[in-house]
Amino acid sequence: MDRMTLDYYDLELEKITEQINTNSYKSILLHLPDGLKHLANNIIQYIKQNTENTPEIYIWFGTNFGSCDIPLYIKNYGIDAIFTFGHAPFIKENGW
């Protein structure tokens, strides 16, 4: 694991595996910002080692500029849950 990033930022890996185990997700998406994408493999390894029935894990091959930028339409492709990193929920306003 990249010790620097893991030591500096809380990736809540236990919360992720707890959510997976509790909800029995079959298919999940890891939605990572550029600064964390290099850890995708490490996160996947942790999930595999700590889940009872490991779901199919997809890594988002696109942007994560914030919670305004979550690919919600991915549900149409059979994803049960998106784990989106680096941001809190976004309060959308209509208009500018």
Next chain:
Amino acid sequence: MDVIHIQTRYTKEVIFPKNLINKIKETTKKQGPVVAIYSSIQFLHTLDKLKTLLEKNNIKTITSKPKRAYFISQILGCDAFPESLNFPEKTHINAYLYIGDGNFHPNALLFSQKNSETPVPVITYNPISEEIKTLTIKNIQKNLKKYKSNLAKFITSKNIGIFITTKHGQYQKQIALKLKKELKNKQKTAYLFIGDNFSKQEIENFPFIDVWINTACPRIAYDDIIDIKQPIININDALDTLKNM
């Protein structure tokens, strides 16, 4: 489908240096220190400690919950307009203080002052590098100059491309259609574009467009314009400009 947010909070202890206090006092000395404090989500939990320290050193602090943010004092990149910070009217500050890394969020605070006659500095403290910086409107002068030039081109241009993103939090079709109608009233021709990312490569595929109007993240028309030849402005400025034509 569930969406679970992992905030990736910073886990190391943050100790705010004495130099930060000195920097704030030095920067605001003529007016007396009243600073508005914000941070990215990663460092939000450090602000209570910071606020106590500042007030102990006779530095008045204020903050707000910006319109689209989930937490008080959390700043987003799109907080590039004064009204998005949600301050009560006539709030007076001498400086912003941002805790976090990078210039992306502090630059939002600079862009929010682009029309101000008395912009204030943005002091930043990066807890990772322990670096203190002071940013001023001069740091974005190049962007503002280009933006002003883009606005001028919009006034005289005929073919206007309106970009709508499919990103759910930035999707603004209704206001795009409103602009299209306003453009027609001013004898301009509007073309509606819809896609995920507003990329330089795709812009080059449509050379018949004179000026692009961005309805997605406002930072596209502020930050990215330096490297893009084609004029881009934000939709709010387009609508305001048309009102005055």
